[in-house]
Amino acid sequence: MENIKTYIQEHKDRFINELIELLKIPSVSADTAYAQDVIATSEAVKTSLKKAGCDHVEICDTPGYPIVYAEKIIDPALPTVLVYGHYDVQPPNPIELWTSPPFEPVIKKTEIHPEGAIFARGSCDDKGQMYMHIKALEYMVQSNTLPCNVKFMIEGEEEVGSKSLSWFVTRNQEKLSCDVILISDTGMISNQQPSITTGLRGLSYVEVEVTGPNRDLHSGLYGGAVANPINVLTKMIASLHDENNHITIPSFYDNVTELSLEERAEMAKAPFSLEAYKKALDLNDIYGEKGYTTNERNSIRPTLDVNGIWGGYTGEGAKTVIPSQAFAKISMRLVPNQDWEAITTLFTQHFISIAPAGVKVKVKPHHGGQGYVTPIDSIGYKAANKAYTETFGVPAIPVRSGGSIPIVALFEKELKSKTILMGFGLDSDAIHSPNEHFGIFNYLKGIETIPLFYKYFVELSK
Amino acid sequence: MENIKTYIQEHKDRFINELIELLKIPSVSADTAYAQDVIATSEAVKTSLKKAGCDHVEICDTPGYPIVYAEKIIDPALPTVLVYGHYDVQPPNPIELWTSPPFEPVIKKTEIHPEGAIFARGSCDDKGQMYMHIKALEYMVQSNTLPCNVKFMIEGEEEVGSKSLSWFVTRNQEKLSCDVILISDTGMISNQQPSITTGLRGLSYVEVEVTGPNRDLHSGLYGGAVANPINVLTKMIASLHDENNHITIPSFYDNVTELSLEERAEMAKAPFSLEAYKKALDLNDIYGEKGYTTNERNSIRPTLDVNGIWGGYTGEGAKTVIPSQAFAKISMRLVPNQDWEAITTLFTQHFISIAPAGVKVKVKPHHGGQGYVTPIDSIGYKAANKAYTETFGVPAIPVRSGGSIPIVALFEKELKSKTILMGFGLDSDAIHSPNEHFGIFNYLKGIETIPLFYKYFVELSK
Numbered sequence: 076m077e078n079i080k081t082y083i084q085e086h087k088d089r090f091i092n093e094l095i096e097l098l099k100i101p102s103v104s105a106d107t108a109y110a111q112d113v114i115a116t117s118e119a120v121k122t123s124l125k126k127a128g129c130d131h132v133e134i135c136d137t138p139g140y141p142i143v144y145a146e147k148i149i150d151p152a153l154p155t156v157l158v159y160g161h162y163d164v165q166p167p168n169p170i171e172l173w174t175s176p177p178f179e180p181v182i183k184k185t186e187i188h189p190e191g192a193i194f195a196r197g198s199c200d201d202k203g204q205m206y207m208h209i210k211a212l213e214y215m216v217q218s219n220t221l222p223c224n225v226k227f228m229i230e231g232e233e234e235v236g237s238k239s240l241s242w243f244v245t246r247n248q249e250k251l252s253c254d255v256i257l258i259s260d261t262g263m264i265s266n267q268q269p270s271i272t273t274g275l276r277g278l279s280y281v282e283v284e285v286t287g288p289n290r291d292l293h294s295g296l297y298g299g300a301v302a303n304p305i306n307v308l309t310k311m312i313a314s315l316h317d318e319n320n321h322i323t324i325p326s327f328y329d330n331v332t333e334l335s336l337e338e339r340a341e342m343a344k345a346p347f348s349l350e351a352y353k354k355a356l357d358l359n360d361i362y363g364e365k366g367y368t369t370n371e372r373n374s375i376r377p378t379l380d381v382n383g384i385w386g387g388y389t390g391e392g393a394k395t396v397i398p399s400q401a402f403a404k405i406s407m408r409l410v411p412n413q414d415w416e417a418i419t420t421l422f423t424q425h426f427i428s429i430a431p432a433g434v435k436v437k438v439k440p441h442h443g444g445q446g447y448v449t450p451i452d453s454i455g456y457k458a459a460n461k462a463y464t465e466t467f468g469v470p471a472i473p474v475r476s477g478g479s480i481p482i483v484a485l486f487e488k489e490l491k492s493k494t495i496l497m498g499f500g501l502d503s504d505a506i507h508s509p510n511e512h513f514g515i516f517n518y519l520k521g522i523e524t525i526p527l528f529y530k531y532f533v534e535l536s537k
Numbered sequence: 538m539e540n541i542k543t544y545i546q547e548h549k550d551r552f553i554n555e556l557i558e559l560l561k562i563p564s565v566s567a568d569t570a571y572a573q574d575v576i577a578t579s580e581a582v583k584t585s586l587k588k589a590g591c592d593h594v595e596i597c598d599t600p601g602y603p604i605v606y607a608e609k610i611i612d613p614a615l616p617t618v619l620v621y622g623h624y625d626v627q628p629p630n631p632i633e634l635w636t637s638p639p640f641e642p643v644i645k646k647t648e649i650h651p652e653g654a655i656f657a658r659g660s661c662d663d664k665g666q667m668y669m670h671i672k673a674l675e676y677m678v679q680s681n682t683l684p685c686n687v688k689f690m691i692e693g694e695e696e697v698g699s700k701s702l703s704w705f706v707t708r709n710q711e712k713l714s715c716d717v718i719l720i721s722d723t724g725m726i727s728n729q730q731p732s733i734t735t736g737l738r739g740l741s742y743v744e745v746e747v748t749g750p751n752r753d754l755h756s757g758l759y760g761g762a763v764a765n766p767i768n769v770l771t772k773m774i775a776s777l778h779d780e781n782n783h784i785t786i787p788s789f790y791d792n793v794t795e796l797s798l799e800e801r802a803e804m805a806k807a808p809f810s811l812e813a814y815k816k817a818l819d820l821n822d823i824y825g826e827k828g829y830t831t832n833e834r835n836s837i838r839p840t841l842d843v844n845g846i847w848g849g850y851t852g853e854g855a856k857t858v859i860p861s862q863a864f865a866k867i868s869m870r871l872v873p874n875q876d877w878e879a880i881t882t883l884f885t886q887h888f889i890s891i892a893p894a895g896v897k898v899k900v901k902p903h904h905g906g907q908g909y910v911t912p913i914d915s916i917g918y919k920a921a922n923k924a925y926t927e928t929f930g931v932p933a934i935p936v937r938s939g940g941s942i943p944i945v946a947l948f949e950k951e952l953k954s955k956t957i958l959m960g961f962g963l964d965s966d967a968i969h970s971p972n973e974h975f976g977i978f979n980y981l982k983g984i985e986t987i988p989l990f991y992k993y994f995v996e997l998s999k
Binding site for chain 2: 104105106107165166168169172234235236262276278280282287288289290291292293294295296297298299300301302303305306307308309310312313314316356357358359360361362363364369370372373376377378379380381382383384385386387388389390391392393394395396397398401402403404406408431432433434435441442476477478479502505506507508509510
C-alpha cells in the first residue's frame with residue numbers, strides 16, 4: 076500500500092481545501108441561532124461521502140439534527156467497518172480570545188506543528204478527524220484497495236449529548252450491523268508517539284437555578300436580611316467538594332472501581348512532565364483530589380466541574396443589586412460502572428436537600444452518557460496498533476482518557492460491537508477552547524493510517 | 538401656606554408631564570453606552586432649575602459627568618439650604634422583567650398607589666424625588682414665599698460612587714457653604730406613616746477576578762486535574778460567611794458599634810410584619826446573621842453580598858468547558874465607624890490570602906463610602922418633622938436605613954453641615970429593580986411638604 080503516500084502528496088492541497096470549506100460552516104449545535112448552518116453541514120458531508128465513492132448516501136431525519144448515513148458494500152461475506160463521527164461543533168465563545176475568526180479557517184505554523192495547522196472551530200473536533208475517514212475511503216476506492224464493507228454514520232448532536240443518535244441507533248440495528256466501529260474523536264500522546272484510547276469517562280450534565288426573592292432587590296435596603304441567591308449558590312456548589320477535593324454527594328463513589336496498584340503503576344509509565352504541563356497552562360500549581368496523580372485525576376477518577384455560572388449584574392461598572400435568581404451549568408465526569416442516570420438523580424436529590432429554606436432550587440438534567448473501557452486484545456485494537464506502528468514507526472500506547480464519547484457505550488449495547496478510538500489530535504489542539512486547530516501532519520497522517528487499519532482488520536479477521 | 542395645595546392642584550398635570558419627559562432620557566451612569574444621555578439629562582435639569590426661578594444656573598465640568606449647580610440668594614444674612622440630588626439612574630436590566638419599557642414612563646394604579654404611580658427607571662431614585670425640590674422652589678418663587686437662600690447641587694454619578702462629586706465638593710467649599718443639606722433619596726415607612734432616615738450604611742464595592750489555566754480547557758481532558766476558576770471562586774466566596782452568617786474576614790467587625798439593648802428595643806417598635814415581608818418577596822423563609830432581627834440585619838449590621846457573578850459558558854445548551862477565568866462583583870454594606878477604605882483593604886488582603894496556589898486572584902476596588910448617623914435634636918430634623926406632621930397628620934418616625942448615600946459623610950466633613958434625609962419613596966417602589974415606580978401621591982406630597990421644611994427651618998433658626 077505504498078501508493079497512499081504518493082496519492083496524498085498529489086492531492087494534499089485539495090484535501091486541505093475541502094476541509095477548510097467544511098470548517099467555514101458554523102455548525103454549532105448548542106445554539107439554535109445556527110440551526111440552518113448545522114443542516115447545511117449535513118448536506119455538505121453527504122455530498123463528500125457520495126464523491127468519495129459510497130454507493131448509497133442518505134440524510135436520515137431524527138427528532139433533532141439529521142444523521143448522515145452512507146455505505147459501500149463490496150461483499151456481504153466480508154467484514155464491515157462502521158465509521159462514526161460528528162459534523163457539529165462546540166460554540167466558539169469566548170470569541171474575543173480567538174486570534175483569527177473561528178469560522179474563517181487559516182493555516183498557521185506553531186512550535187508543535189511546524190508544517191502548519193488549520194485554525195478553526197471544529198478543525199480537530201471533529202470535522203477534521205471525521206473528514207480523514209472520507210478521504211481514506213476516496214483513496215481506497217480510487218486505488219481499488221478497499222478490502223471490506225464500510226458504513227458511515229455522521230451525526231450532528233455530539234456536542235449536545237447525541238440524543239437523536241441513540242434514538243436512531245436503537246431503531247436501525249440491522250442497517251448499522253458491523254464487525255467493528257471506528258472513531259477518530261480522541262487524541263494521541265504526540266506526533267512522535269501514537270496512542271489508542273482504551274477508556275473514556277461518562278458524563279452527567281445538569282443546569283441548576285436558585286431563586287430567592289421574587290424580584291431583584293436593592294442590596295442596601297434588603298442586604299443581610301434575605302437569602303442572596305448568588306451567595307447561596309456559591310455555598311451550595313462549594314459544599315460539593317470536601318477539603319480533600321472528594322465529592323460530597325452521598326453514594327457518589329459507590330460504583331467507582333478502584334484501580335489496583337499494579338494498574339496505576341502501569342499508567343504512571345506514560346511519558347508526562349508535570350513542569351511542562353504547568354508551564355503550558357501557565358499554572359503555579361496543580362489542584363485536585365487528594366491521593367491521585369494528575370493523570371489519574373483526569374482519567375480514572377470522577378469529577379464535578381462548574382462549566383458556567385451567572386447571576387446578578389455582570390455589565391460594566393457597579394450595580395448594588397440582590398438578584399432574584401442565580402444559575403450554574405455543572406458537569407460530572409464519571410468512570411466505568413457509574414451509571415450516569417443514577418448519578419444525575421443522586422446529584423439532584425442532594426443539591427435540593429442542601430438548599431436553605433430561604434431559596435427555591437431547580438435542577439434540570441441536560442444530557443449524559445456512560446463511561447467505557449475496551450480490551451487491548453481485540454482484533455480491532457491489534458489492527459489499529461499495527462497500522463499506527465507502520466506509519467509512525469513505533470507501537471501505540473493504550474491510554475485512558477478523561478473525555479466522554481457517551482455513544483461508545485450505547486454502540487456496544489445496541490450494536491454488540493467494540494469501538495476502536497483511533498485519534499490523531501493532540502491535547503494542545505485546544506478543542507472546546509478559543510484557537511482550536513488541527514495539524515496538517517496529523518490530518519494527512521490520519522488519512523495514511525486509516526486504510527492500513529482496514530487492511531489489518533480484514534487480515535486478522537480471517 | 539394653604540396656597541400650596543391649590544397651586545399643586547392647578548399645576549399637577551404639568552408637574553407629572555415634566556417629570557415624565559425627564560424620565561425618558563436613559564441616564565445610566567454605569568454604562569458608557571448611555572454617556573450622551575447622561576449629559577443630555579444634566580442639560581434638562583439645568584433648564585428646569587432656571588425655569589423654576591434660580592438666579593444663577595451652571596453646568597460644572599468634573600473629571601466625570603457634570604454637576605448641575607444652581608442658586609437663589611435672596612439675602613446673605615438669611616440661612617441657606619443646600620439641596621442635593623442625582624440625575625443618573627441604575628441600569629435597567631434585567632430588561633425582560635419590566636412590564637413596560639424602563640424609559641417609556643407610564644402611569645399605572647397599584648394596591649399601594651390607588652392614585653397611580655409613574656413606572657420608569659429613576660422615577661423614585663432619584664429623578665422623581667429630586668424634581669420635587671425643583672417644583673417646590675417654583676411654588677415658593679411664584680408665591681413669593683421663599684424664606685431663605687437655596688442652592689442646588691445635582692450630580693450624575695451617584696449610582697457609580699459619586700467620584701466626581703467628592704472632587705467637586707472639596708474644591709468648592711465656599712460656593713457650597715450652607716446651614717443644612719436637604720436630600721430626598723430615601724424612603725418612608727408608608728403613605729400613612731412618614732419617617733426620617735437618621736442612619737445610613739457605608740459601602741465598599743469590589744470586583745474580583747480568578748484566573749486558572751491560561752485558556753479555556755476541555756472539561757473531560759483536564760477536569761479534576763487543574764483548579765477550575767469557577768469552583769474555586771464559589772469556594773472562596775462561600776468561605777466569607779461562617780455557619781451563623783457572620784462575615785469571616787479578620788478584623789471586619791473591629792469597629793462595629795454594637796447597639797445597646799435599649800436602642801434595639803426602641804428599633805423594634807417600628808411597625809413590621811414578618812409574614813407580610815415574606816409574602817411580598819415570595820420567600821418561604823428569611824435568612825441572615827444569627828442573633829439579629831430582620832430590621833437589624835438590614836440596617837445596623839454590616840453585610841457582604843455578591844451583586845453579580847459570571848464565568849464559563851452561559852449560553853443556551855451545554856458546553857463542557859473549564860474556563861480560564863471567573864468573576865464576581867461583591868459589595869459590603871458597612872455601619873458607622875467602619876471605614877470603607879480600611880474594609881476594602883481588609884477584604885482584598887483576605888481574599889487574596891485564601892486563594893489556592895492553582896489560581897491567580899485580582900481584586901479591583903470599585904467605590905465606597907462611609908456610614909452615617911444623624912442626631913434627632915438638630916434644627917433640621919425638627920423642621921423636617923414639623924413639616925411631615927403638618928402634611929401627613931402624624932409625626933415622622935426616625936429610622937436607620939440599610940442603604941448608602943456615601944456623600945452624606947463627605948458633606949459633613951467638607952461642608953461642616955448636617956444632612957436631613959427627607960424621603961418620600963416606599964420600599965415597595967422597586968428602586969434598582971425592574972418596574973421601579975413612584976406614587977403620584979408621594980410626588981405631590983413631597984412638593985407640598987418641602988416648602989414647610991424651609992419655613993420651619995428658618996423659624997427655628999432665629
